[in-house]
Amino acid sequence: MRGWRGFVVGILLVSSALCLVAPAQAATVTGRASTVLEWYDNADEDTALPVYQYLQLNVRDLAPGYHFKLYGRLGDDLNDEIDDADSRLYYAYIEKKNLIEGLDFRLGRQFIATTAGASLMDGLALDYSFLDNYKVKLFGGGDVTYYEGYNAKDVIAGVELGGRFFDDNLDLAASYLQKWDGGLLAQELAGFDLSFDLNGKLWFYNESQWDILSERLSYELVGAKYRFERPFTVRFEYLYSLPVFSSTSIYSVFAVEEYEELMAEATWTIRPGLQSFLRVTRELYDEYDDANVVELGLEKLRTGKFSGYVTGILRKDDDGQDMEGFKIYAAYQFMDKVRAGIGVNVDVLEREIDYFDSDADADETTSQRYWADVLWNITKKISLEGKYERVESDLWDYYNRGRVRLNILF
Numbered sequence: 261m262r263g264w265r266g267f268v269v270g271i272l273l274v275s276s277a278l279c280l281v282a283p284a285q286a287a288t289v290t291g292r293a294s295t296v297l298e299w300y301d302n303a304d305e306d307t308a309l310p311v312y313q314y315l316q317l318n319v320r321d322l323a324p325g326y327h328f329k330l331y332g333r334l335g336d337d338l339n340d341e342i343d344d345a346d347s348r349l350y351y352a353y354i355e356k357k358n359l360i361e362g363l364d365f366r367l368g369r370q371f372i373a374t375t376a377g378a379s380l381m382d383g384l385a386l387d388y389s390f391l392d393n394y395k396v397k398l399f400g401g402g403d404v405t406y407y408e409g410y411n412a413k414d415v416i417a418g419v420e421l422g423g424r425f426f427d428d429n430l431d432l433a434a435s436y437l438q439k440w441d442g443g444l445l446a447q448e449l450a451g452f453d454l455s456f457d458l459n460g461k462l463w464f465y466n467e468s469q470w471d472i473l474s475e476r477l478s479y480e481l482v483g484a485k486y487r488f489e490r491p492f493t494v495r496f497e498y499l500y501s502l503p504v505f506s507s508t509s510i511y512s513v514f515a516v517e518e519y520e521e522l523m524a525e526a527t528w529t530i531r532p533g534l535q536s537f538l539r540v541t542r543e544l545y546d547e548y549d550d551a552n553v554v555e556l557g558l559e560k561l562r563t564g565k566f567s568g569y570v571t572g573i574l575r576k577d578d579d580g581q582d583m584e585g586f587k588i589y590a591a592y593q594f595m596d597k598v599r600a601g602i603g604v605n606v607d608v609l610e611r612e613i614d615y616f617d618s619d620a621d622a623d624e625t626t627s628q629r630y631w632a633d634v635l636w637n638i639t640k641k642i643s644l645e646g647k648y649e650r651v652e653s654d655l656w657d658y659y660n661r662g663r664v665r666l667n668i669l670f
Contacts, residue, residue, distance in 0.1 A: 291317040293668045300661030309338040310345035326356050350380075362389040372399050374420045374435035375451030375467050380404040381416050394423045403439055413443035431455040439506070446506040448472040462486050471504050478504045491529030498522055520544035533563035543577075551577035565593045568601070582610040597637040605629040627653040641669040 294314040301307055312335040319328040332349040353368030364387045372381050374397075383401010390396075400417035422433030432454055439447040454466040462484065469479035483497035499521040522542040529535045541553040557571035568590035575583040585608055591601030609625045631649030638644060645665040652658040 287322050288320040289317070289670070290320075291315065291670055293670070295666045296663065297665075298661070298663045301659035305659075306341045307339060308341040308345070310342065311336060311338055312345070322354070325358070326354060328352075328354050363387070369404070372416070372418070374418060374437060375433065375453045375469055376418060376420075376435035376437040376449040377439070377447065377451070377469070379416050379439065383416070393425065393428075394421075396421050403441075405439075413440060415440045429457050441506055441508045444508050445473070446508050447504065449478070449504070460487070469504075471502075473507055474504075476502065478502045493527045495525045495527075496523070497525075517546050533561040535559055535561075548581075549578040551575055551581070562591070562593070567591045580611065584608050591633075598634065600632070600634040602632045603630070625654045627651070627655075643667045 292314075293316075294312075296312040296314065298310050298312075299307060312333045314333045315330070317328070317330040322328055330349075330352040332347070332352065334347045335345045337345040349369055351369050351371060353366045353370045355364065355366045357364050359365055366385045367383075369380065369382050370385060372379055372385065381399065381401045381403060383399065385397065385399040387395065387397050397420040399419075401415065403414050403416040416437070416439050418435060418437035420433055420435040422431065424431055433452070435451040435453075437447070437449045437451075438445065448471075450470045450472060452466075452468045454464070456464045458464075463486075464484050465481075466483075467479065467481040468477070470476075471478040477500065479502070480500040481497065483495065485493060485495040487493050500518065501520075502518045503516045505516075521544065523539065525537060525539040527535055527537045536558045537556070539553075539555040541555075543551040543553060545551075553573065553575045555571060555573045557569060559569040560567050569587070570589075571587045573583070573585050573587075575581075585606050587603070587605045589601060589603035591599055593599045606626070606628050609627070611623050611625075629649060629651045631647060633647040634645070636644045643666075645667070646663070648660070648662040650658060650660050
């Protein structure tokens with residue numbers, strides 16, 4: 261019900277705004293309408309048949325310099341088998357650049373993202389640029405994550421201050437965010453991020469998040485990427501993650517496990533549109549044995565008729581929770597208006613049945629997914645997409661699923 265109401269409110273906002281536009285200042289309306297029909301079997305082996313109507317709308321110059329953007333969907337399951345085929349409003353806001361010199365604003369439903377946290381918000385965001393290299397963002401409103409209705413006690417508020425230094429090679433930003441649930445402080449987070457590009461060759465980056473309520477580090481990403489003279493790059497990353505639960509959630513009283521990861525990646529551009537990569541990851545756990553993951557792949561971007569990729573993955577640890585598999589996809593542009601592709605994913609999972617019995621046998625499960633897809637550009641503004649896939653598993657037998665999507669640009 262909330263999604264339907266939000267979507268209708270968004271449509272009414274657009275209609276009202278358009279009615280206010282004088283003929284001499286006609287607004288420019290563009291967008292995309294997509295009708296989607298899906299079918300698949302659920303866990304009870306009943307066939308769900310959800311249908312969605314998506315609408316993306318861009319209205320420029322409602323008044324000089326004022327623009328409106330909206331994206332949402334109406335949805336329902338024709339067979340009444342699932343509950344999540346609901347209607348949703350993803351965003352709907354009015355924005356104005358340079359309301360006064362350096363000040364931009366957005367008013368309405370919008371996605372807010374800072375290193376301190378992110379959320380879908382119904383509210384106001386202000387972006388102010390000053391002294392050429394500095395900027396500050398202020399935002400506040402209703403937190404869509406929490407409220408089931410329009411409750412003034414479910415709010416989000418925050419600030420981000422950033423700047424560019426050393427001939428714009430260094431970007432720094434600090435952020436702060438609060439989330440309130442039913443009038444209670446649910447989350448309080450601080451963030452810091454850094455990006456430094458040295459002569460277009462060496463790039464350092466860092467993102468840090470501190471959970472103020474729990475007084476602990478909740479997220480850390482540190483990385484570096486180097487571009488060689490030849491078409492070869494290497495990248496190294498360290499990741500630390502600790503879940504942050506709302507203080508109003510029952511999960512906040514339980515102990516949580518931290519996760520760490522070390523990753524090294526090499527990418528080689530064989531020729532324009534064709535590249536290979538090797539990625540090695542070390543997964544670090546507290547309660548379980550660490551694991552090594554190796555991925556090797558080749559990717560062909562569509563610079564001509566053909567595109568696709570092939571990737572292999574191998575995961576090993578001393579607990580016996582191993583995995584090996586591969587992914588293959590190939591697509592071809594048969595005509596100017598038709599592109600079709602086929603793909604397959606195969607994973608072999610091996611797990612020990614009893615962790616306390618060193619002589620326990622391993623349980624091996626294989627899962628496969630096969631699919632075919634097609635894109636038909638009927639005209640420059642009308643396209644039709646289709647996808648059919650079959651999913652098989654030693655544990656869950658198999659099921660089929662598909663999707664047809666009609667896109668109309670306007």
